[in-house]
């Protein structure tokens with residue numbers, strides 16, 4: 001695996017490790033601050049992301065931006081990536097084999113970034129990054145420390161658009177995130 005962000009992104013954009021490359025328009029590598037202490041991980045690109053090559057740019061992305069803003073953060077303060085870098089057809093869940101094939105890219109992003117806090121947006125990311133039986137409904141907002149890194153799972157913004165009644169709880173998770181940033185992060189935002 002390459003040792004720089006530039007080389008990693010270049011290689012990732014040429015990836016054909018699973019069949020999602022056949023239907024993608026763009027690889028959605030990830031965006032944000034390469035020195036960020038907070039990493040957000042989503043599930044995979046949707047139609048807008050596939051068209052633009054940037055994560056979370058559709059309606060769900062706007063909601064994510066709003067939630068970040070409420071706690072005083074901008075996209076450029078954090079790093080945003082996905083479990084799978086190519087859009088699954090019809091926005092279906094990524095297949096386990098697709099997530100598995102894609103994980104080396106995220107692992108390298110993780111290694112280069114060395115985040116202090118990881119926020120998993122939705123079940124797919126939380127079950128992959130925290131625990132295979134993680135329940136967002138029951139465990140959202142709780143920080144779980146692994147090797148000195150704090151992981152938290154919360155509602156996926158697209159799920160919040162479908163079920164706005166969960167927004168206050170999601171907001172609570174972002175307030176908890178802000179507090180955790182104050183505790184463990186060095187940068188002032």
Ligand code: URA
Nearest residue numbers: 042043044045055056
């Ligand atoms: N949903 C995700 O999980 N990731 C994106 O990048 C966009 C929508």
